[in-house]
Amino acid sequence: MVRQTTKKLIKTIIMKKFLFIALASSVSINASFAQKYLSKTAHVRFFSETPMEKIEADNHQGTTVVDFEKKEMVFTVLMKSFEFDKALMQEHFNEKYVESATYPKATFKGKFTPKGELALVKDGSYPVTLEGTMELKGKVNPIKAEGVFKVEKGALSGTSKFKITLSDYGITIPGPVKDKIAPQVEVTVDAKYDAYKK
Amino acid sequence: MHIKSRLLAGALALLISAPVAFAQDDLMDILNESEPEEAKTEYAIATFKSTRLVAGHSIETNGKGVLNVLIGHRFGRVNEGAKEFFGIDNAKMRLGLEYGITDNINIGFGRSTFQKCYDGFIKYKVLRQSKGKKKMPLSMTLFASMAIVSQDYADPTRENYFTSRMYYSYQIMIARKFSERLSFQLTPTIVHRNLVKTADDANTVFALGAGGRVKITKSFALNLEYYWVPQNQIVSAFDGQKVRDSFSVGFDLETGGHVFQIHATNSRGLHEKAFVTETNGDWGAGDIHIGFNISRVFTVYNKNKFKQRKADRLAKKAAKA
Numbered sequence: 001m002v003r004q005t006t007k008k009l010i011k012t013i014i015m016k017k018f019l020f021i022a023l024a025s026s027v028s029i030n031a032s033f034a035q036k037y038l039s040k041t042a043h044v045r046f047f048s049e050t051p052m053e054k055i056e057a058d059n060h061q062g063t064t065v066v067d068f069e070k071k072e073m074v075f076t077v078l079m080k081s082f083e084f085d086k087a088l089m090q091e092h093f094n095e096k097y098v099e100s101a102t103y104p105k106a107t108f109k110g111k112f113t114p115k116g117e118l119a120l121v122k123d124g125s126y127p128v129t130l131e132g133t134m135e136l137k138g139k140v141n142p143i144k145a146e147g148v149f150k151v152e153k154g155a156l157s158g159t160s161k162f163k164i165t166l167s168d169y170g171i172t173i174p175g176p177v178k179d180k181i182a183p184q185v186e187v188t189v190d191a192k193y194d195a196y197k198k
Numbered sequence: 199m200h201i202k203s204r205l206l207a208g209a210l211a212l213l214i215s216a217p218v219a220f221a222q223d224d225l226m227d228i229l230n231e232s233e234p235e236e237a238k239t240e241y242a243i244a245t246f247k248s249t250r251l252v253a254g255h256s257i258e259t260n261g262k263g264v265l266n267v268l269i270g271h272r273f274g275r276v277n278e279g280a281k282e283f284f285g286i287d288n289a290k291m292r293l294g295l296e297y298g299i300t301d302n303i304n305i306g307f308g309r310s311t312f313q314k315c316y317d318g319f320i321k322y323k324v325l326r327q328s329k330g331k332k333k334m335p336l337s338m339t340l341f342a343s344m345a346i347v348s349q350d351y352a353d354p355t356r357e358n359y360f361t362s363r364m365y366y367s368y369q370i371m372i373a374r375k376f377s378e379r380l381s382f383q384l385t386p387t388i389v390h391r392n393l394v395k396t397a398d399d400a401n402t403v404f405a406l407g408a409g410g411r412v413k414i415t416k417s418f419a420l421n422l423e424y425y426w427v428p429q430n431q432i433v434s435a436f437d438g439q440k441v442r443d444s445f446s447v448g449f450d451l452e453t454g455g456h457v458f459q460i461h462a463t464n465s466r467g468l469h470e471k472a473f474v475t476e477t478n479g480d481w482g483a484g485d486i487h488i489g490f491n492i493s494r495v496f497t498v499y500n501k502n503k504f505k506q507r508k509a510d511r512l513a514k515k516a517a518k519a
Contacts, residue, residue, distance in 0.1 A: 036225075036228070038228065038229075038232060040232060063229050063232065064229070065225040065228045065229055067225055072222050072225060073222075073225070074222050074225040074226050074229060076226075076229055078238070080240060080243075085497065085500050085503070086261075086264075086497045086500075087260070087261025087262070087264055087298075087301070087497075088261070088264070088455060088495050088497075091243055091244050092454075094243055094244075095243065095244045095416065096416045096417065099378075101378050102378070104240075107226075109222040109225075109226070110222070132222075174417065174453070176453040176454060177453065177454045180454065196228065
């Protein structure tokens with residue numbers, strides 16, 4: 001009788017310990033390896049090329065959060081923070097094309113699917129497919145793009161390159177500059193992420 | 199059984215509700231928390247399309263490294279009739295260059311047909327309208343110019359001094375962009391004239407300019423400009439006609455790097471001293487000049503390209519050493 005109870009007791013203790021260890025280890029994994037990553041200095045560049053004119057603009061103030069548990073990410077960028085080589089181009093971009101006073105931000109919301117194993121604890125490149133919606137100038141369109149998450153010496157970064165058709169977002173190019181602005185612009189995104197702590 | 203069914207119901211509810219709530223919204227919340235709107239300063243851009251309202255300057259300056267070539271025309275008066283082709287036979291013009299030393303400091307130079315006048319100016323944008331972290335309700339630009347009239351002396355028989363050819367103008371331009379469509383500017387002005395016609399004429403004339411812009415489409419705007427000269431400062435007539443306040447109406451049309459402005463005005467000159475102190479047209483009598491400005495900007499100095507070239511040079515040097 002006594003023996004049986006001790007056996008039971010030992011059993012439960014072992015069980016509990018195991019549970020505790022399992023819990024503790026899962027917590028410690030979470031602590032050492034966050035699931036959410038944030039960047040406030042993401043670089044966004046867009047590029048338009050026609051035989052007449054090459055237009056580039058850079059923005060180093062993109063903000064983005066990635067959740068590796070749910071495989072989701074969001075990305076926003078302030079339109080006014082795009083820097084052009086020519087001051088007047090920057091003014092026209094904000095005033096006439098994207099109307100940044102009315103629509104200050106562009107936003108991407110979506111999910112990503114890793115193409116293989118995605119182990120952030122190991123250094124390496126992890127290609128993913130991004131799928132979601134892009135909001136620009138008040139218009140929302142579905143978008144699909146290829147991207148890569150990279151871990152280098154424990155630091156996480158993400159890059160992607162895709163094309164945007166201006167007319168999808170209600171951006172019309174007036175006649176006189178039609179041959180200077182490409183109907184499709186190429187967008188390059190490059191973000192260095194930090195672990196997000198509440 | 200009871201507990202089980204409850205649990206089941208709960209799990210079901212969770213399953214159903216989860217996809218309904220927008221999946222990425224919590225991530226958006228993280229972004230909004232980490233980047234509050236108030237933390238950034240947002241400057242008002244393009245209060246006016248051009249560095250001029252009509253004849254007078256606007257608070258706008260050319261960006262760093264930008265060279266702006268301005269060609270301004272004023273035809274004769276519309277009421278000169280068909281023989282003078284409603285004034286078009288009798289055009290006066292100003293050729294001008296402006297350059298952005300920095301985004302806020304501009305210098306400029308011009309030569310007008312009217313009185314064979316040379317003018318040079320410096321313009322400094324002191325305040326920029328902004329909201330967000332730094333709040334500033336107004337933009338302000340300071341302006342100083344000098345003009346030298348090179349036409350023959352009115353009376354060559356008397357002793358003439360070179361200084362009598364010189365005129366100075368100072369302006370404080372204060373503007374606010376009220377909305378995407380509407381901008382307004384006030385321009386207190388002083389024009390100093392070294393030589394005036396009679397002792398009753400003031401050498402230093404005070405005036406208050408006011409102007410506005412209403413944007414009609416993205417590339418098309420209506421401009422108004424008025425310079426009020428309080429009475430008893432200018433008593434002598436100019437060209438046989440009483441000196442009046444300058445009033446102008448104009449349209450801006452913008453395409454890429456060009457701004458095309460077309461005006462109707464009672465002023466002839468395109469320089470401060472000319473339109474503030476020498477406007478003698480009477481709108482009521484049809485003394486209206488049709489005019490236009492064309493401006494074209496050229497980016498002479500490009501920050502990024504300059505940096506790139508410098509980096510290349512340094513890299514070459516390093517490779518040699």
